[in-house]
Amino acid sequence: xDIPSSVVETIRNAIEEDxxxxxxxxxLLVPEDNEARALYIxxxxxxxxxxxxxxxxxxxxxxxxxxxxxxxxxxxxSKGDVLAEVAGKTRALLAGERVSLNILQRLSGIATLTAQxxxxxxxxxxxxxxxxxxxxxxxxxxxxAVRTGGGSNHRYGLFDGILIKDNHIEEVGSIVEAVRLxxxxxxxxxxxxxxxxxxxxxxxxxxxxxxxxxxxxTAPAMAEAVRIxxxxxxxxxxxxxxxxxxxxxxxxGVDLISVGALTHSxxxxxxxxxxxx
Numbered sequence: 001x002d003i004p005s006s007v008v009e010t011i012r013n014a015i016e017e018d019x020x021x022x023x024x025x026x027x028l029l030v031p032e033d034n035e036a037r038a039l040y041i042x043x044x045x046x047x048x049x050x051x052x053x054x055x056x057x058x059x060x061x062x063x064x065x066x067x068x069x070x071x072x073x074x075x076x077x078s079k080g081d082v083l084a085e086v087a088g089k090t091r092a093l094l095a096g097e098r099v100s101l102n103i104l105q106r107l108s109g110i111a112t113l114t115a116q117x118x119x120x121x122x123x124x125x126x127x128x129x130x131x132x133x134x135x136x137x138x139x140x141x142x143x144x145a146v147r148t149g150g151g152s153n154h155r156y157g158l159f160d161g162i163l164i165k166d167n168h169i170e171e172v173g174s175i176v177e178a179v180r181l182x183x184x185x186x187x188x189x190x191x192x193x194x195x196x197x198x199x200x201x202x203x204x205x206x207x208x209x210x211x212x213x214x215x216x217x218t219a220p221a222m223a224e225a226v227r228i229x230x231x232x233x234x235x236x237x238x239x240x241x242x243x244x245x246x247x248x249x250x251x252x253g254v255d256l257i258s259v260g261a262l263t264h265s266x267x268x269x270x271x272x273x274x275x276x277x
Contacts, residue, residue, distance in 0.1 A: 040272070047109045133264040
């Protein structure tokens with residue numbers, strides 16, 4: 001996997017944050033030349049994501065360390081599975097343990113939750129997409145985990161898509177004017193408009209929007225929105241989406257369902273790294 005330099009720098013900063021001016025405990029207890037091997041062991045069931053980034057931790061610490069991965073990204077992991085083996089200087093292994101586990105546990109948790117949402121809408125036309133509600137600095141890795149879990153990425157940031165939200169509309173005065181300005185200034189990008197009711201939906205369609213985000217609408221209102229749109233625009237459901245109602249939303253016929261919880265409210269997978277003789 002080709003990891004962007006900005007992400008490598010993020011991982012480097014995470015290592016620096018943890019180690020600071022040195023691992024005091026290991027330097028006192030472990031001889032500098034000692035070598036060891038350690039295993040990454042699953043302590044629960046989850047979808048695996050993040051091994052390339054965990055490996056990068058040790059490439060930064062000591063390029064002589066070997067890192068052997070035993071499962072592909074997106075694999076269904078069972079409690080007790082040995083995920084990978086890392087071998088080399090003991091001090092380096094201990095220095096990279098926490099940062100590599102933090103990455104693996106969080107990304108695997110995101111992939112696992114995403115897979116649950118994808119499974120919940122299986123058989124409908126709806127696709128599960130993420131949002132910009134990511135951990136600061138970790139967006140590339142977290143959106144990678146969403147894809148690994150079977151979901152799709154929405155726009156990456158403010159720079160790669162036009163999404164006209166309520167505050168934009170308030171600023172310019174109307175949906176029609178907001179779409180007009182967007183079209184005039186950037187004719188290549190698709191234009192998405194956030195709406196809160198069916199009247200605004202019709203305004204967005206008439207204005208020429210390509211995608212309409214149905215914000216916090218009830219399932220019956222979404223179903224009516226699908227009828228009104230009749231395929232003229234892509235419809236995205238957003239707001240108050242959870243596993244308890246995702247199927248109901250999908251069955252309204254919307255095209256996309258964005259779920260902020262995939263990245264902002266995830267439970268980390270349970271993984272440990274154990275040095276073995």
